[in-house]
Amino acid sequence: MKSSKVMIVEDEALVAMMVEDMLGDLGCEIAGSFGAVDDALAWLGSGDPTPDGAVLDVNIGGEMVFPVAEALREQGVPFVFATGYGDLPRKGFESIEVIAKPINVGALRKAVDGFQSGEEQDA
Amino acid sequence: MLNLASRDDVGQSDTDLMTLIETIEALSATRTISEVAEVVRKAARKVSGADGIAFVLRDQGQCWYFDEDAIGPLWKGKRFPLTACISGWAMLNRQTVIIPDIYKDDRIPHDAYRPTFVKGLVMTPVRMEDPVAAIGAYWAEEHVPAPEIVKKLQVIARATASALESGRLHDSLVDARHHGTFLLQELDHRVKNTLAIVQSISRQTLRASHSPEAFAEVFENRILALSQAHELLTRRAWGRAQLHDILDKALAPFSTDLTDRFDIVGPAVTFSAETSVSVHMTLHELAVNAAKHGALSTPEGRVVLRWTVDEAATPPMLTLAWREVDGPPVAGKPERRGFGVSMIERGLARDLGGKATLDFTPQGVVYTLRAPLSQRMSLAA
Numbered sequence: 001m002k003s004s005k006v007m008i009v010e011d012e013a014l015v016a017m018m019v020e021d022m023l024g025d026l027g028c029e030i031a032g033s034f035g036a037v038d039d040a041l042a043w044l045g046s047g048d049p050t051p052d053g054a055v056l057d058v059n060i061g062g063e064m065v066f067p068v069a070e071a072l073r074e075q076g077v078p079f080v081f082a083t084g085y086g087d088l089p090r091k092g093f094e095s096i097e098v099i100a101k102p103i104n105v106g107a108l109r110k111a112v113d114g115f116q117s118g119e120e121q122d123a
Numbered sequence: 124m125l126n127l128a129s130r131d132d133v134g135q136s137d138t139d140l141m142t143l144i145e146t147i148e149a150l151s152a153t154r155t156i157s158e159v160a161e162v163v164r165k166a167a168r169k170v171s172g173a174d175g176i177a178f179v180l181r182d183q184g185q186c187w188y189f190d191e192d193a194i195g196p197l198w199k200g201k202r203f204p205l206t207a208c209i210s211g212w213a214m215l216n217r218q219t220v221i222i223p224d225i226y227k228d229d230r231i232p233h234d235a236y237r238p239t240f241v242k243g244l245v246m247t248p249v250r251m252e253d254p255v256a257a258i259g260a261y262w263a264e265e266h267v268p269a270p271e272i273v274k275k276l277q278v279i280a281r282a283t284a285s286a287l288e289s290g291r292l293h294d295s296l297v298d299a300r301h302h303g304t305f306l307l308q309e310l311d312h313r314v315k316n317t318l319a320i321v322q323s324i325s326r327q328t329l330r331a332s333h334s335p336e337a338f339a340e341v342f343e344n345r346i347l348a349l350s351q352a353h354e355l356l357t358r359r360a361w362g363r364a365q366l367h368d369i370l371d372k373a374l375a376p377f378s379t380d381l382t383d384r385f386d387i388v389g390p391a392v393t394f395s396a397e398t399s400v401s402v403h404m405t406l407h408e409l410a411v412n413a414a415k416h417g418a419l420s421t422p423e424g425r426v427v428l429r430w431t432v433d434e435a436a437t438p439p440m441l442t443l444a445w446r447e448v449d450g451p452p453v454a455g456k457p458e459r460r461g462f463g464v465s466m467i468e469r470g471l472a473r474d475l476g477g478k479a480t481l482d483f484t485p486q487g488v489v490y491t492l493r494a495p496l497s498q499r500m501s502l503a504a
Contacts, residue, residue, distance in 0.1 A: 012316065013401050013470035017462075018323030021330075035473045061397060061499060084315030085308075101319040 004115045005031035007054040009040045009068055010082070011061045015101070019055055019082070022105055026112050036060060040068045044075070053115030054079035055099070055108070069093060080111040142170050143278055150286035154293055156180070159286050160190035163258060163279060168192045170275045171268065173260035174240060179210040180256045186210045193261065195240045207232055209246050214254035219247040219273060224265045242266070247276050250284035258283070313361075320349065320400070327462035344411065345404070348373065352403035356396050364399035365503065366392040370428070373406040377414055384419060389430035391503035392441065398474050398499040405471045408463040409445055409490055416457075417488050418450030424487075425449055432502055438495040439502075441477075447487030456483045475500055 006028045010016040013035065020030050031051035034040040037060050044050075054072055056065045058081055065081075072079045081093075084101040097114075099107045146166035153159045160178045167176040175193025179186050186208050188198040205211030212230050213220050223243045225231040243266035248254035258280050260268070324345045332338035351372045355364050370387060378384040394402050410419065410426075418424030430443035457464070464481060467490060472479035477494025494500065 011397060011474065012320060013473045014320045014323040014404065014466070015316075016473065017465060017469070018319070018326055021323075021327060033473070036476055039476060061395065084312045084319065101315045102322040103319065 004028045004052040004112060006112070006115065007031045007040070007043075007051040007072075007077075007079075008033040008056075009035075009037070009054065009060060009065055010057040011035050011059075012057075015057070019103065019108075022103065022108055023055075023112070025105075026109055028112055037063045037065060037068055040065075041071060044068070044071045050075050050077055053077065053112065055082050055111070056080070058083040058085060066093070069096070078115050080114075139170055139275060142166060143275060146170075146279055147282040150282045151289070153286050154290055156189070156287070156290065159283060159290065162286075163283050164190050164192035167258050167260060167276060167279050170279065171245070171260045171272050173245075173268075174263045175261040177210070177259040177261070178256065179259060181205070181214055181254060186214070186257070189256075193240075194263065197239055197241070197261070198235070203232075203235070208235070209244065210257040210259055213246040213257050214248045217248060217251055217254060219245065219277060221245050221268065221273065223267045245273055245276060247273070247280045249280045249287065251280075255287060256283065317349075317353070321346065324349070324462075327465075331459070331461040341411075344376075345407070347376075348404060348407035349400070352400045355403070356399065359396075361396045363393040363395060363501075364402075366394065366402070366430075369394070369399055369402050370406065373403045374410055377410045377419055384424075385426050385428060387428045389428070389443070390432060392430070392432070393501055393503050395499045398471075401471045401474045405467055408466045409488075412463060412467075412488065413447055413450070416451075417453070418447035421449075421451055423449045424451070432496065434502075436495075438497065441492070441494055441496060441500065443492045445488075445490040447489070450487050452485055453483045453487060 006023050008016055008019050008023075008030065010019060010033070016033055016035065020033055023030060032040075032043050034043065054068075054077060056068060056079055058065050069079060080097040080099055082099040082101060082103060097111060099111060143166075146162060149162045149166070150159060153162060163178050164176045167173070175195070175197055176191060177188055177193070177197050177199075178190045180189045181187075182202065184205055185202045186205055187202045188200065191197045191199045203211065205215055209220060209222070209231055220230075222228045222231065222245075225236055225241060225244060226233060239261075240263045241261040242264055243262040245260045245268050247258050249256035249258065258276060260276060325342060328342045328345060329338055332341065352369075355368060355372055366389065367387075370385075371381065374381060374385055381387075413419040413424070413426060418426055425448055427446045427448055428444070429446075430441060433440045433442070468479055468481050472492060472494060475492075475494035476497065477492060479490065479492045482489045482491075496502065
């Protein structure tokens, strides 16, 4: 199975480093890791190769990650949310998987398996 | 006849007593001002036998005719200055007023009464010591109410006062409960985020540790640094933290006298709560490395810390340098790139959208950070 290229949007550097580390253990490559919504959007709009999947924190330094989620949806890239907010309202994204923080590696593996099977997460 | 009459009297006063008790019970079950008004206007009319009742609220400098129950329209919904109506007079003077014929009393604004049926009235304040409302009873004929009627109106006014108090108490309890729930949710979020950071530290410290002992030492120091970063945040109510304050806290474990080992010069810069944790952890890792292999591992070594902000740039740019001097000669870049070095090179730069470099020059380690000012990092006002 070829390795997935996964995008990360996470404002806490320490958490981002862990997610990168976990994804590496799961055999993924890091397509790009961003700490700000603007940076993530700029990268997605730059014509770089599209990632195979994305792990998105929801609250990025007080900004909501949803514009990035919209852009990924438009490009047909599957993604999951990773957040410490238990029941954050996600209007329009009710079907998207939410991974709780702290992160369970098993839950992340399931998400990555979803990316690899090319399964449309956004049912 | 006499017996019959007195039995009738007893029957009537029993009925009135029951009305009063029912009124008090009904008032104690009210939760809103409208419910209070509903009970008051009906009960007051029943016990007084008046042709009309008005329930008046004191709203800052005005009397607000909030509700009424009468044979003809009074002033429901209207507001008058406290000084220009009799309910205002009763509230300001903290006393019940009885006016048998309003047209013979100067305190009455006669023009306001002319369109109404009112000829005689009783007005009694609610909460006598500091009135918040008043109950008015009106008669279409000149009328002197019996003293027990006035007394019953005053009983209703007292019950109304306690109903308004408990309604307010209820409102404040509901508010407090909502606020408490919000705080708990926020706390839950922050605890989970912090646990995710602890998870990250433990995982990556474990990866670089040769033994459980080595893990324990490094991990505990990192958790202590994280704890101090939080202490600073809590002290500032999760607001912005000053770089100078973060330096004081983060470097304290490495020198009994900070000025002895650290030469720090830079303008006052503040960080958002989340970013200040990264700043703290980055400084901790730099100091740990310096204490282990660098300038802080010898008595002579020092760290020169300088930062400036180029305000002419768009956006303004911060350049910060941590330069170790007078330490042992540096052999070069370590072969293994551990978590500490990753944190130094990537953590803060990533948070701030800038670039950081870590150079192992023969004279000592040099860490340089260049990052634009933003909401996450700004010059102190």
